Amino acid sequence: MEDLKKKMNESSAYIRGIIGDMPVEIGIILGSGLGALADEVTDATVILYKDIPHFPVSTVPGHAGRLVIGSLRGRKVVCMQGRFHYYEGYGMDLVVFPVQVMYALGVRNLLLTNAAGCVNPAWEPGSLMIISDHIKLVQDNPLRGRNDESLGPRFFDMSRAYDIQLRKLARRCAQDLGIDIREGVYQLFTGPSFETPAEVRMARLLGADAVGMSTVPEAIAASHLGIRTLGISCLTNMASGILDQPLNHEEVLETGEKVKETFSALVRDIVQKWPL
Template identity: 50%
Template sequence: MSDHSAEAATRILKMAEGFQPKVAIVLGSGLGPLADLVEDPVVISYGDLPGFPEPGVHGHAGRLLLGNLGGVPVACLQGRAHAYEGRIDAMKVPVRAMKWIGCEAIYLTCAAGSLRPEVGAGSLMTISDHLNLMGGNPLAGPNDEEVGPRFPPMADAYDPALRALQRDCAAAIGVDLAEGVYAAWLGPTFETPAEVRMIQGLGADAVGMSTVPECILARHCGLKVTATAVITNLGVGLSDETVDHAQTLRAAAEAGKDLQRLIVCFLERYAA
C-alpha cells in the first residue's frame, strides 16, 4: 500500500490493545465536545500516527479517541485537515486507517451555511448528496487497487439506510432534521453573494469547506457513509448577519448539543 494508512492502523490497534471499533466519527468545527462522551477512551494524538495531519484550524483538536459510545465501539476523529490547507487528500490516511482497524461505517459532521432561508442557524441537516466544487478530487493520481477501484461509483454515496436511521432517531428524540445537498467549497474565503446565488442555482441546500473529500475516500475503500451538517448561518447575502469563523464556532457549539443527542441515538439503534 502506497500510503501510511496500514502502518497507522497497525499502530492504532497496538496502542488500543486490540480494541476494534465499528463506526468512525469525524468531528467538525466546534463539535469536539462529543468526544467527552466516549467511555474510557484511549486517546492518541494525530502527531503519533504516520500520515495523520496536524489540523491547523481552531476548533479541531487533532486527536483520535477509541472507546464506547451509545453501546457501540467507536473511533472518534476529533478534528480534520481541510483542502484549503494545501491538500485535498489530507484525510486519506485517517479515513483509510478507519477501514483497516475494522470500521464498517463513518459518520461525518461539519459546520455549514444554509442556502434555504427556512433552515436557519442552529438547525441540523443530514446530507443526501453532494456537489464537489473544490476543483479537485482526493483520488486523483495513481490508484491503489488494494484500496478500491479506479472509478468508484458515487450513487447513494450517503447510505440511504443510514439516512433513514438518522431520520427515525431525530423523530424519536424530538430534534428537527432537514435533509439536503451539500456543496463543498474550497475556501478558505467564505463565498461571495454572487457565488452563493450560483451554488443555489446548481441545486445545493448548504455549503461548507469539508466532508466531500472524506466521503469520496470512504466510499472508495468500502466504508458506508452518513453525514450531518450543523447549520451555523445563512449563506452570505441571504441575511444581514456577518459570517466569520468565530460566529461559526459559537453556533456550532450550541447546535452541537442536538447533534450529540442525535449521534448517540443513531449509535444505539445502529447496534440494535
C-alpha cells in the same frame, strides 16, 4: 499507491499498538465546534494526531487534533476531534488519509459531521441537516493518481455516497427525540475565505441547501473503500448574501456550542441504533 498502503499499515499498526485488538465498529469525524461529543466516549484512549505516523496536524480553531477511541452507547468507536482541510495546505490525499487509516483498523461504517453555511432561505441557523448528496466543482480529487484495486475500483459509483438506510435511521432518531431535522444537498468550496454572495446564489441555482469546506473528500474516499457513510451538517450561519451581515468563524463556533446538546443527543441515538 503501494506507498499509501504502507503508510496506512504503519499508522494503523501504531494505533493498534496502543488499543490492542479492540474492534472498532464506527468511525466518527467531528467538525468545527462539535468535538465535545468525543468527551462522552467511555473507556477512552486518546491519541494525538501529531504522534501518529504520517498523520497531518489540525490547525483550525475548534479542532482538538486527536483520536478518541472507546465506547459510545455500547458501540466501539473511533472519533476524530477535528479534521483536515484542503485550505490548510494539505493535498486531498492527506485530507482523506484518516478515513483510509480507519478502514485499515476495520472500520466499515462512517459518520461525517460538519459546520456549514445555510443556503436554503427557508431554513434557520442552528438547524441540523442530513446530507442526501453533494456537489463538488473543485477540480482536485482525493483519488487522483494510481489506483490500488485491493482498496477499491478505479471508477466507482457515487450515486449512494450517503447511505439511504442510514439517512432513514437518522430521520427516525430525530423524530423520536423531537428534533426538527432537514435533509438536503451539501456543496464543497475550498475556503478558507467564506463564499461570496454570487457564489451562494450559484449554489442555490445548482440545488445546494448548504455550503462548506469539508466532508466531500472524505465521503469520496469512503465510497471508494466501500464504507457505509452518513453525513450530518450543523447549519451554523446563513451563507453569504442571504442576510445583510458579514460572516466570521466565531459565529460558527458559537452556534455549534448552542446546539451541541441536541446534536450530541442525535448522534448518540444514531450510533446506538446503527445497523452493523
